[in-house]
Amino acid sequence: MVTLSNEPSAPRAIKRRNLGWLVGRRPALAVGVLLFAVLPLMANPYQVYVGNLALIYVILAVGLNILLGLAGQLSFANGALFGVGAYATGLLRLDAGLPFWLALPVGTAITVAIGLAVALPALRLRGLYLALATVAFAQFALWTFVHWDSVTHGTAGFVMAPVDFTALGLRTTTGIYYLSLVLAVLLVAAAYGIMRSRVGRALVALRESEVAAESIAVDITRTKIVAYTLTAVYAGVAGGLFAGLLNVVVPESFNLFQIVLQFCMVVVGGLGSIAGSAIAAVLLIVLQEGLRGMQDLQEIGLGLLLLGMLLFAPGGLVQALRRWLPGWTEPHSRGGDE
Amino acid sequence: MLLAYALSSGITSGALYALVAVGLVLCYRTTGHINFSHGELFMIGGFLAFTLHVMWGLPYIVALLGAVAGSFVLGVLTDRVVYQPLIKAPPIAMVMATVGLSFVLKGIGRHFWGGQGEVVPFPPLVSPAPVLIGGVAVFPQQLVVVASVVVCMLLLTLFFTRTRAGKMMQATAENAHAAYLVGIRVERVYMLTWGVGAALAGVAAVFVAPLTLLTPDIGLSLLLKAFAATILGGLGSMTGAVIGGLLVGILEALAGTYIASSIQDVSAFIIILAVLVFRPTGLLGARARREV
Numbered sequence: 001m002v003t004l005s006n007e008p009s010a011p012r013a014i015k016r017r018n019l020g021w022l023v024g025r026r027p028a029l030a031v032g033v034l035l036f037a038v039l040p041l042m043a044n045p046y047q048v049y050v051g052n053l054a055l056i057y058v059i060l061a062v063g064l065n066i067l068l069g070l071a072g073q074l075s076f077a078n079g080a081l082f083g084v085g086a087y088a089t090g091l092l093r094l095d096a097g098l099p100f101w102l103a104l105p106v107g108t109a110i111t112v113a114i115g116l117a118v119a120l121p122a123l124r125l126r127g128l129y130l131a132l133a134t135v136a137f138a139q140f141a142l143w144t145f146v147h148w149d150s151v152t153h154g155t156a157g158f159v160m161a162p163v164d165f166t167a168l169g170l171r172t173t174t175g176i177y178y179l180s181l182v183l184a185v186l187l188v189a190a191a192y193g194i195m196r197s198r199v200g201r202a203l204v205a206l207r208e209s210e211v212a213a214e215s216i217a218v219d220i221t222r223t224k225i226v227a228y229t230l231t232a233v234y235a236g237v238a239g240g241l242f243a244g245l246l247n248v249v250v251p252e253s254f255n256l257f258q259i260v261l262q263f264c265m266v267v268v269g270g271l272g273s274i275a276g277s278a279i280a281a282v283l284l285i286v287l288q289e290g291l292r293g294m295q296d297l298q299e300i301g302l303g304l305l306l307l308g309m310l311l312f313a314p315g316g317l318v319q320a321l322r323r324w325l326p327g328w329t330e331p332h333s334r335g336g337d338e
Numbered sequence: 339m340l341l342a343y344a345l346s347s348g349i350t351s352g353a354l355y356a357l358v359a360v361g362l363v364l365c366y367r368t369t370g371h372i373n374f375s376h377g378e379l380f381m382i383g384g385f386l387a388f389t390l391h392v393m394w395g396l397p398y399i400v401a402l403l404g405a406v407a408g409s410f411v412l413g414v415l416t417d418r419v420v421y422q423p424l425i426k427a428p429p430i431a432m433v434m435a436t437v438g439l440s441f442v443l444k445g446i447g448r449h450f451w452g453g454q455g456e457v458v459p460f461p462p463l464v465s466p467a468p469v470l471i472g473g474v475a476v477f478p479q480q481l482v483v484v485a486s487v488v489v490c491m492l493l494l495t496l497f498f499t500r501t502r503a504g505k506m507m508q509a510t511a512e513n514a515h516a517a518y519l520v521g522i523r524v525e526r527v528y529m530l531t532w533g534v535g536a537a538l539a540g541v542a543a544v545f546v547a548p549l550t551l552l553t554p555d556i557g558l559s560l561l562l563k564a565f566a567a568t569i570l571g572g573l574g575s576m577t578g579a580v581i582g583g584l585l586v587g588i589l590e591a592l593a594g595t596y597i598a599s600s601i602q603d604v605s606a607f608i609i610i611l612a613v614l615v616f617r618p619t620g621l622l623g624a625r626a627r628r629e630v
Contacts, residue, residue: 121615135610136607260441299445306438
């Protein structure tokens, strides 16, 4: 499989001439983090909530991009795993009495276990079968959230006590916000680390051609498992934070609309671009909040956006950034350096 | 008695799953892609029939033709807007594009018909009173559905074996390049394939409408049942899709009757996973080959 873009990259000659690097990827991400860091100081509670939601979706989208953009593997199950993460963390707090700092990592571990349980049987097969299995899993997970009353508390979901951050001298909303920010920054940095590592190169080799990857001693099955595991970790953390943000977990938060929302984030940002996913996640959460309560318009809008991007701008936002900003480089997209 | 009831309702829904699955396989065989908006084509077809028959009071046959024509046009649009432009793009892009299209159609369905099919039911075609056949109570609607599905399958078989267009479709599915070399306009065949596949979903929708509630969200669960049918029968096999569809219908009716009725909603997932684990090529599918 080849990368989606056929566009030429920014000429290397321009790179790092004068102060071009100032408008590159790293400074842009740093400014973004800074803006998010000062947001709670100047915004109203609703804006802080939207900011926090955006941070959670940054984690989700970056995680999905590892699987979809980097490894080239399809999965429709990310929204469902996001739900599993939220349910696991929430239920561990509510029914098992674990504190949040313990429930979040354990919940993430459970998410990874369930994600692998779905992916493993299908890993023997070609991409299309796996895609079908994950669509079915997404529906199955939703069904379980609703029907497994004795554990998931059924259709109405459950309410938890707010997470306590008094030990750090923070209010709950501020505490969750900064925790999300720290985790988002760490996980985005980790994604870049993975990308540049041996594992990251194996993932890209898998995307480009399974046969060629195998011929240079990339263990296909193991690499796929690594990809699914990494994505499940991101989904689990995001789900746990989501449960902490809302203090309410209901099945409909994880409905099938998540599929188009998260695909959109990855594609709008640019398949295989971590920075792109992060930027697109923030933009799309703001868009979605703008269309709040209008389900039909959200579906039509995001569906058209996904379709339009694939048809007319398959490289995503990052393609434009790379073309217009001389300092913007992207590892592992075609023509990218570093 | 319970068993007979479960079987008769299972065969009815199974026949419909088969019809939807055949449309899905038709597109897959010819184009190599699974249309993830196939379920939404079904949904729109159903609501078109609902508008024509229930809201405008036109005769059922007009509603049938209208729904079939409408979904055929949508299928052709899918070809023009999604398939042809992305024909050279990686498969992952095509899958995501059809997912995008499915949400556009779902949103359109919700915008124009949201909530209506649940409030105003689609009237049955024939008398709703059950008739006794060999001691088993069968609803006439079920007989109509099964008979219509059989007729559709026969027409489809005749189309493939007797008509020029059908033979060109077969040839293209077999080897698109060779078909092109002998003068078949492959692009047109693709367009016709998407149209016919979508029209089959439209036909199924018109028959399902009187038996169930129409909702904008009906597409996905139907798509998954059709997936289950195609995977069970072996992806790429038409006969397999028919057998798989009937089996899915019967299995879920039995599970719904003897285990718990809510299981019907996830029968597709259980069947898909079981087939993938135990017999990934399906009942009639050829051994999966790797392409380099």
